[in-house]
Amino acid sequence: MKDVYSWPWSSLFWYEDEKGREWLREQWENINRLLIWKGLGFITTKVVTTLLLKTSDFNYHLPESPSRKTPLEPRDSSRLLVLHRKTGKLEHRFFNQIGDYLNPGDLLVLNQTRVIPARIYARKPTGGRVELLLLRRRDTLTWECLVGGKGLRVGSLVTVNDGPQAEIIEMLNGSERLVKFSEPIEPYFPKVGNVPLPPYIHEKLDDPERYQTVYAREPGSAAAPTAGLHFTPRLLDELQAKGVKIVNVTLHVGLDTFAPVTEDNPKEHKIHTSGASCRKRRRTRSARLAQMVGG
Numbered sequence: 001m002k003d004v005y006s007w008p009w010s011s012l013f014w015y016e017d018e019k020g021r022e023w024l025r026e027q028w029e030n031i032n033r034l035l036i037w038k039g040l041g042f043i044t045t046k047v048v049t050t051l052l053l054k055t056s057d058f059n060y061h062l063p064e065s066p067s068r069k070t071p072l073e074p075r076d077s078s079r080l081l082v083l084h085r086k087t088g089k090l091e092h093r094f095f096n097q098i099g100d101y102l103n104p105g106d107l108l109v110l111n112q113t114r115v116i117p118a119r120i121y122a123r124k125p126t127g128g129r130v131e132l133l134l135l136r137r138r139d140t141l142t143w144e145c146l147v148g149g150k151g152l153r154v155g156s157l158v159t160v161n162d163g164p165q166a167e168i169i170e171m172l173n174g175s176e177r178l179v180k181f182s183e184p185i186e187p188y189f190p191k192v193g194n195v196p197l198p199p200y201i202h203e204k205l206d207d208p209e210r211y212q213t214v215y216a217r218e219p220g221s222a223a224a225p226t227a228g229l230h231f232t233p234r235l236l237d238e239l240q241a242k243g244v245k246i247v248n249v250t251l252h253v254g255l256d257t258f259a260p261v262t263e264d265n266p267k268e269h270k271i272h273t274s275g276a277s278c279r280k281r282r283r284t285r286s287a288r289l290a291q292m293v294g295g
Helices: 018-035 045-052 095-101 186-192 226-230 233-242 280-292
Strands: 004-007 079-084 090-094 107-111 113-115 119-123 129-137 142-148 157-160 165-171 176-181 218-221 245-251
Touching: 079 095, 090 095, 095 233, 129 157, 233 245
Parallel strands: 107 245, 113 218
Antiparallel strands: 004 079, 079 090, 119 129, 119 157, 129 142, 142 176, 157 165, 165 176
């Protein structure tokens, strides 16, 4: 892989004028100031977090004007921000040009997780509205959930709109609860489930598949691995024809996508874990390819 970092920013933002590009440069300089301490160059994350950083240091103004409210079509027409590591130069490209930064023999790892319609609405016996965000299945009836609604304690009963009854059986961290449904909830997904879209998308998608990657296979995520949303079958074919090797893993995206950092010291923020799987044959192949390209 060539000596660059790249981010698929521009499904969300674009910078077509000097004012926007200047804003982007300022954000990059702010990041550098956080990482450089008294002229000693880059220091470890542990030292920065312990001695210097507060969560508020990461606050920045995000202009409303360059923010997209709907996904771009085609998928790979989004902008791509490229950072050249040797020179620090920033370059604005399009995602369909990502092949310019990949070489024959490079290994591209794709997360084939599939988003489930994990946001479900229910009612209390009093009629109060409840939101359940399914995070992780414990067994056929029991799910770890992020709940929205007051007074949801152990023993509380709710009824899914046009679906089964559910009971809170355990208090977990914060607004997380262990919820047991009276029958499996998965068969009700087509009727009651909603895809939990990112906060910057304000309209319901006409095509739910637009919030899935084109290679999504294994259901289990509460949100999509967003960088992968920009790949198209044609772009993947072009990369393979160039000699880029592709392997698939499954990493389900969970609570951290939605959980805000509320602690003043970011070191105190609890990072939740996510389940991942990769077949032994793929692990062996990935390790062999990494050795071949010097990884």
